[in-house]
Amino acid sequence: xxxxxxxxxMWTMSWDREGCExxxxxxxxxxxxxxxIALLDPPSxxxxxxxxxxxxxxxxxxxxxxxxxxxxxxxNPEGAVDFLKTALxxxxxxGAEALSGVIYGGIGERSGLPPTQGELDNVARxxxxxxxxxxxxGLLLGIEPVNRYExxxxxxxxxAVEMIERIGSDTLFVHLDTYHMNxxxxxxxxxxxxxxxxxxxxxxxxxxxGTPGWGTVGWDEIFATLKAIGFDGGLAMExxxxxxxxxxxxxxxxxxxxxxxxxxxxxxxxxxxxxxxQYGLI
Numbered sequence: 001x002x003x004x005x006x007x008x009x010m011w012t013m014s015w016d017r018e019g020c021e022x023x024x025x026x027x028x029x030x031x032x033x034x035x036x037i038a039l040l041d042p043p044s045x046x047x048x049x050x051x052x053x054x055x056x057x058x059x060x061x062x063x064x065x066x067x068x069x070x071x072x073x074x075x076n077p078e079g080a081v082d083f084l085k086t087a088l089x090x091x092x093x094x095g096a097e098a099l100s101g102v103i104y105g106g107i108g109e110r111s112g113l114p115p116t117q118g119e120l121d122n123v124a125r126x127x128x129x130x131x132x133x134x135x136x137x138g139l140l141l142g143i144e145p146v147n148r149y150e151x152x153x154x155x156x157x158x159x160a161v162e163m164i165e166r167i168g169s170d171t172l173f174v175h176l177d178t179y180h181m182n183x184x185x186x187x188x189x190x191x192x193x194x195x196x197x198x199x200x201x202x203x204x205x206x207x208x209x210g211t212p213g214w215g216t217v218g219w220d221e222i223f224a225t226l227k228a229i230g231f232d233g234g235l236a237m238e239x240x241x242x243x244x245x246x247x248x249x250x251x252x253x254x255x256x257x258x259x260x261x262x263x264x265x266x267x268x269x270x271x272x273x274x275x276x277x278q279y280g281l282i
């Protein structure tokens with residue numbers, strides 16, 4: 001998981017044959033090193049087609065997801081394990097290097113209260129089994145803490161580290177996201193510093209989830225801190241252009257955050273690449 005990547009939400013949230021071919025072709029046209037595939041419905045994915053399409057373009061991949069409500073790990077750990085094992089099998093068949101995201105719960109999962117010990121115990125139990133399965137497949141498994149409006153379970157880099165160290169698997173890693181860090185961390189560098197030993201992947205997302213460099217995220221602080229800790233993992237651009245209703249609800253995306261793909265890719269991508277070069281990360 002090295003180099004510069006982009007989330008498939010730029011072009012599709014339906015990883016069917018058409019969505020796969022469109023996203024891979026567009027990512028390749030921008031010279032991306034890898035593609036982050038939104039693996040929202042693992043059983044429906046044609047893994048052989050995805051693998052062939054990615055290999056033909058010389059494109060590496062990782063997969064990401066949030067758990068459907070029926071299998072939220074906090075209250076249905078057995079269901080979560082089954083879902084994650086299916087997703088991991090599919091990711092391996094695609095040829096992905098990792099499965100990451102809100103693998104511990106749902107996007108929009110909020111109880112209205114702080115997480116209980118029972119909920120965290122259930123999450124740890126599910127992730128312990130999922131990590132073992134990932135290891136058997138040669139895959140890494142990432143935990144992405146997200147903001148308080150999307151989950152009550154894990155919101156900061158420190159919380160993700162605590163969960164990983166509780167489980168004790170070297171397959172698990174922290175996956176940070178600058179949009180969530182901008183909301184939750186005491187300083188935007190804090191999550192990077194807290195997660196440093198476990199940090200292998202980061203979403204580069206603007207404060208409004210639109211065009212990087214056109215918002216309020218402290219990019220110099222982020223890139224300087226990544227450089228200071230010796231980060232050499234995946235840098236994944238994530239901006240949401242066209243969300244299906246079920247995801248728009250969980251993410252609270254009620255209006256367009258950018259006018260078009262061209263606005264984001266032709267302005268935000270050069271901005272992020274320039275910052276990464278400035279700080280010696282690429």
